[in-house]
């Protein structure tokens with residue numbers, strides 16, 4: 001039987017040879033997960049049971065083949081809460097906590113104690129679940145199209161004991177938006193990568209579903225569609241809040257303005273990158289010029 005220290009070094013070194021930059025961190029996470037200890041290397045000379053060794057070597061092999069650590073562990077933390085993840089669902093990112101913070105602040109500033117909120121393109125449900133935990137009186141709908149992601153969404157609402165209305169539907173359809181009215185807030189982290197970015201994905205990101213990543217040739221398709229299709233689902237003076245990719249803020253703000261939203265407020269993530277925008281539904285309908293030829 002092998003000692004913890006020997007096995008740790010062997011797994012870490014295999015990952016380093018496979019160009020995994022976070023080899024030490026990933027090895028530690030796997031050891032914590034399999035040995036069910038927060039600081040497994042406190043007892044480096046202890047032997048590892050055969051079954052645990054086999055599991056750890058298999059996990060290491062998958063990681064060396066480029067599978068994301070989060071899929072291998074099967075669970076990841078967002079906003080201090082556990083979320084089940086795996087093939088077919090986007091892994092919740094820390095950047096998205098900025099969007100959750102912004103929505104919570106909007107509710108507090110407006111004195112909304114029981115807001116009606118729709119989370120569009122909900123994926124794992126990380127935004128909807130984190131909001132419900134912070135705003136227990138809120139009524140929250142989470143809308144997701146993918147079968148696999150929807151499965152995780154339902155699992156995660158149950159795992160966190162949150163009472164959220166889950167809806168399996170296409171947010172780009174007029175009929176879906178038509179099912180909702182009187183919302184205080186629409187929040188969304190939609191797919192936003194461009195065609196060019198899709199051709200140059202990091203190895204781990206390429207394992208995540210294309211449906212969760214691709215936002216149309218210029219990456220902005222969902223912002224245009226949601227701003228226009230879902231405007232009527234909001235109350236007068238309701239708010240829309242989006243997350244977007246790096247350097248998309250000007251374009252998203254301009255889409256919002258063209259769609260009848262005003263007072264855009266941006267927010268930066270912990271790295272200082274402008275990551276989210278919220279805007280208020282204006283009282284007047286946007287005037288579209290029909291440019292059909």
Ligand SMILES: C[S@@+](CC[C@H](N)C(=O)[O-])C[C@H]1O[C@@H](n2cnc3c(N)ncnc32)[C@H](O)[C@@H]1O
Nearest residue numbers: 121122123144145146170171189190191211212
């Ligand atoms: C960028 S991911 C965001 C997931 C989650 N909200 C988060 O922040 O981690 C976008 C999600 O939108 C879903 N999606 C893509 N097209 C959709 C559509 N037309 N209607 C509803 N959901 C859609 C994808 O399956 C994916 O789960």
